Amino acid sequence: MPSAINHPASAAAPEPAHSAPLPSPTNRMAPVRCEARAAVEVDGVEVDAAEDRSVDGVATGTCIAGIAEAPGATRRGTSDVRDTRAGAGGRPEFGPGRIDESAQLAPGRVVLHVDIDAFFAAIEQQRDPRLRGKPVIVGAGVIASCSYEARTFGLRAGMRLTEAKRLCPHAVIIEGHAQIYRCFAEEIFARCRAIAPAVETYLDEAYCDLTGTGRLHGDLVATAAALKHDIHAATGLTVTCGIGPNRMLAKLVGKTVKPDGLARIDAADADAFLRDRPLEQLAGIGHAHAKTLRSMNFATIGDLRALPPHVLEALFGANGRLLYERCRGNDTAPVTEREIPLSISRETSFHQDTADRAEIEGMLEYLVGRACRAARELAIRPRTVAVHVRYSDGEGDEQARSLHQASDTDPVVLELALELLRRLFTRRVALHAVGVKFSNFAAAGGEQGSLFDEREAGRRAALFRAFDRVRGAYGHGALVSGRALRLKHKLQEDRHGFVLRTPSLTK
């Protein structure tokens, strides 16, 4: 694989410290206060002193340390990566065993963001070497992932396949292999867990909390470089790593060195790093927020700092307060293992758009069964069930309702889901996709039924626990029930159950 040439330092030229916003009555948070807070907890220093120290850190104007592979360099060890720290007087070699003092001595939080480059497409290129160097698209209906070769034609995730084919007619289109991607992701995340006490994982990225591991790991940049090497050796995939004093900065600095890059930013450099970036890069600003802000003549993250918190709250609700902090480089969100998710979704598009109610209800029952099993594994019960449909003409609709009592047993949830589907599926148009989403969870305990069916509820809960054990041992496809049996000869099966066209991998 060709090595990427990254120049993170170019985006991180030292800025004069005087332009950093200082604490004021309206801006009670110093630019790197969250890091200063962490220093207080770790070092037992007075809060004010810690804040002073953090502001001084800005004044020193040190900048991002970006580590990128040199062109043509092999992928062995840290001796092959270079420190492109602009403020360090050129580009000193970053040899093995060298201690990165700033990483070791940083008193606050250290978060490592690991992002798998062009995840699905890279796996397909890995599985079939004939695809390497070619534009590869993974997705059905829309692009779920595309290779970097495809991106040179303007393709990007979320784009409709019709548009993608117009822009790049010779692209190889693959519907995808969700279960394989999950296996690769688990392999990578297991390596992240080996170096970090807390790892928060998503579909193709992970946040690793390295706070307090300086003595264990020594040079955290070298640790990240070793992780990159391990992941590549085990899976053949490249990842981009960003190290920062919080999640937001770690992810953002990683984005500057994609693909296959490694960069670090210190708390003191956050202000200069963020100020001139387009505001779309700030976490929490999507297309709608960006449009609103651009119409008000705000273009950069630094511009956003002119708005007081109450104005941002008036514009964007509760999210406004977060934006107020984030545009100053503050992000106090912890890295957690997400034991209880906000929602559990299972959705898929049909291999062929269908108006066959039996097939649609069968698919819904199958998806409800998968989602209920996921909830039982997490020992949580959903109170709210939502069903959404997308018609073949692109129109979509969703309805949600709450159960009388939170439940994780398939028939209880399915009854409500089918009712929602009957209300939703009213047009004489074939369905393209269907999905179910659980939310508003309660911790699982003994299922409380009504006075007269309590015994029945207990028996039903025991039955589904037994189902889970069988499926755990022999795969989900070992037991298929009810309407889902109608899918039996229509869909391919593997040990994980039916092979869906575009299954949701995580939510």
Added chain:
Amino acid sequence: MRQEAIDEAVGVRADFKGGVVTPLAFRRGARQHRVVRVNARWTDRAGKHPSFYFSVTADSGDVYQLRLQSADLVWWLDSVTMEG
């Protein structure tokens, strides 16, 4: 590219060196296919027993997916991807 599901139990000659399994050749029907390259390998840990997957390029140039089920140590030929 054209992928075809096969899902057949096959005989595989493999190297189990240093704790790493590497398929060397497999027989499908009367024909033996020599593995010229292992493109990717991954492990599916769902269920009680893991399954080990291999994407291999055979001497014909086609790419096959092989699976070793650790539960019964049976090799399966899952699919083949051909040009065109």
